Amino acid sequence: MKTRLPKAYRVDSLDTSIRLARTSREAHLLHDSKRAGVPTPTVYHVETATCTIVMEYVQGPRLKEAFAETSQLDLSRTCKLVGSLIGRLHSGGIVHGDLTTSNMILRDGKKLFFIDFGLSDYSRELEARGVDLLLMSRAFKSTHYALYSKAFRAVIDGYREVAGSHETQLIVGKMHEIATRGRYSERSQRGLLSNLE
Amino acid sequence: MPSLILGIESTAHTFGASIATTEGQILSDVKQVYIPLAGRGIHPREAAQHHSAIAHVVIREALTEAKVNAKELDGVAVALGPGLGPSLRIGATLGRAIASKLRVPLIAVHHAIGHIEIGALTTHSRDPLVVLLSGGHTMIAAFASRRWRIYGETEDITVGNLLDMFGRSAGLPSPGGPEVERLAAKGKNFIELPYTVKGNDVSYSGLLTASTKLLQAGLPVEDLCFSVQEVSFSMLAEAVERSLAHTEKKEVLLVGGVASNSVLRNKLDLVAREHAALFRAVDPRFAGDCGAQISWTGALAFTHHMFIDVRRSQVKPRWRVDEVDIPWR
Numbered sequence: 001m002k003t004r005l006p007k008a009y010r011v012d013s014l015d016t017s018i019r020l021a022r023t024s025r026e027a028h029l030l031h032d033s034k035r036a037g038v039p040t041p042t043v044y045h046v047e048t049a050t051c052t053i054v055m056e057y058v059q060g061p062r063l064k065e066a067f068a069e070t071s072q073l074d075l076s077r078t079c080k081l082v083g084s085l086i087g088r089l090h091s092g093g094i095v096h097g098d099l100t101t102s103n104m105i106l107r108d109g110k111k112l113f114f115i116d117f118g119l120s121d122y123s124r125e126l127e128a129r130g131v132d133l134l135l136m137s138r139a140f141k142s143t144h145y146a147l148y149s150k151a152f153r154a155v156i157d158g159y160r161e162v163a164g165s166h167e168t169q170l171i172v173g174k175m176h177e178i179a180t181r182g183r184y185s186e187r188s189q190r191g192l193l194s195n196l197e
Numbered sequence: 198m199p200s201l202i203l204g205i206e207s208t209a210h211t212f213g214a215s216i217a218t219t220e221g222q223i224l225s226d227v228k229q230v231y232i233p234l235a236g237r238g239i240h241p242r243e244a245a246q247h248h249s250a251i252a253h254v255v256i257r258e259a260l261t262e263a264k265v266n267a268k269e270l271d272g273v274a275v276a277l278g279p280g281l282g283p284s285l286r287i288g289a290t291l292g293r294a295i296a297s298k299l300r301v302p303l304i305a306v307h308h309a310i311g312h313i314e315i316g317a318l319t320t321h322s323r324d325p326l327v328v329l330l331s332g333g334h335t336m337i338a339a340f341a342s343r344r345w346r347i348y349g350e351t352e353d354i355t356v357g358n359l360l361d362m363f364g365r366s367a368g369l370p371s372p373g374g375p376e377v378e379r380l381a382a383k384g385k386n387f388i389e390l391p392y393t394v395k396g397n398d399v400s401y402s403g404l405l406t407a408s409t410k411l412l413q414a415g416l417p418v419e420d421l422c423f424s425v426q427e428v429s430f431s432m433l434a435e436a437v438e439r440s441l442a443h444t445e446k447k448e449v450l451l452v453g454g455v456a457s458n459s460v461l462r463n464k465l466d467l468v469a470r471e472h473a474a475l476f477r478a479v480d481p482r483f484a485g486d487c488g489a490q491i492s493w494t495g496a497l498a499f500t501h502h503m504f505i506d507v508r509r510s511q512v513k514p515r516w517r518v519d520e521v522d523i524p525w526r
């Protein structure tokens with residue numbers, strides 16, 4: 001059961017509208033992601049009045065913990081799976097909006113579930129998909145810095161298997177454009193990104 | 198006997214000089230700030246002209262206030278980036294000249310790491326999730342294995358930019374943050390504005406456009422200031438909350454010029470409490486750009502013999518914080 005509790009740091013009207021919108025969005029997107037071929041917890045019941053979703057409990061460590069604890073874990077294979085699942089989401093017209101290794105659960109060491117769809121959206125725009133992959137890359141770079149190049153390369157390989165090389169090239173290019181949009185942009189990523197294209 | 202380090206800050210609109218000891222005492226902190234013409238932003242060349250005109254006075258005052266003779270200095274630290282090229286070059290030129298003249302080592306300091314270290318020094322934070330908010334940065338970072346790792350940042354303009362640019366369009370004096378805060382306290386009605394959080398990232402360009410349009414449409418400036426602060430700071434609080442859940446840090450350290458905003462401090466305090474973390478904000482005297490952030494970080498680098506050859510000390514206007522190796526943490 002997941003209840004979005006009021007956040008004391010937001011004014012009431014803003015807080016209420018955000019919690020309501022995210023609850024209903026998450027419930028829809030959890031369901032539609034399954035249809036796109038991405039394992040997610042099954043939604044049993046939604047109660048908008050309390051911003052609550054009752055859903056299936058997925059047993060297993062978050063991917064973040066799996067990376068930290070299991071030396072046996074096949075990094076390339078798992079990251080490739082991450083990439084192909086992102087590819088399936090995107091092919092299904094869905095962007096996750098908060099891709100981190102905290103928002104993926106590894107069941108029985110092989111089946112990967114995506115969770116936390118509160119920031120997700122229906123979108124086929126290149127921009128939205130580029131942001132999705134950029135967030136994924138940042139999560140690897142900050143939390144799993146030692147594995148970063150190998151891991152993220154495998155993510156892109158997995159993505160390519162689903163989306164095809166043309167689409168992947170477009171998205172990686174977009175990712176680069178978004179990354180260099182802010183101030184003091186990620187120059188250091190350029191080398192890696194150009195290798196991926 | 199601790200060593201004495203002169204620090205020079207000139208990355209943007211502030212020219213600052215400070216003397217710090219390698220034991221963490223800030224003996225002086227002097228600055229002069231270039232104020233752009235009303236309604237305008239920083240003009241890089243004018244800022245550089247301002248800095249070059251007052252630099253010698255500021256440095257001399259920093260020495261006098263610290264009761265230190267230039268000959269007693271053990272090292273000179275200068276912020277080589279990131280920032281505005283013309284401004285950076287004033288500080289860099291002076292730093293090189295003083296270090297060469299005194300025959301002491303030159304130390305290159307990253308401006309943002311300066312913000313973090315002066316924050317850590319004044320709050321005694323040990324291993325915090327850092328929230329750096331200023332005109333130049335909007336970033337959430339944590340330290341791991343010799344580097345600051347970035348968990349979230351703005352995808353377009355910084356929160357300092359947002360407040361400055363919104364303030365300017367409302368005809369408020371620069372910098373906009375304190376003025377927006379003052380007017381916001383009189384605002385009553387919350388006006389809905391774009392709230393854009395992407396994972397641990399934020400995006401402010403939509404909020405700036407929308408709020409500026411509503412201002413032109415004649416909505417009360419106090420209500421808009423209130424709403425711009427509410428939305429932009431709530432977005433940050435949410436990004437911080439998510440980063441805190443992900444990193445499981447037990448301290449949150451707020452640094453940078455925007456750290457002096459009390460509305461923001463309250464929101465981050467609430468987030469930290471909910472995650473059983475301690476919230477601390479940098480001493481307000483050292484929140485905005487200042488020489489002390491450079492002298493103290495320079496002192497840390499000095500104790501690790503991180504010196505830079507004058508011939509290789511070119512400025513780095515786009516230097517990223519996660520490119521800097523840090524041996525002292």
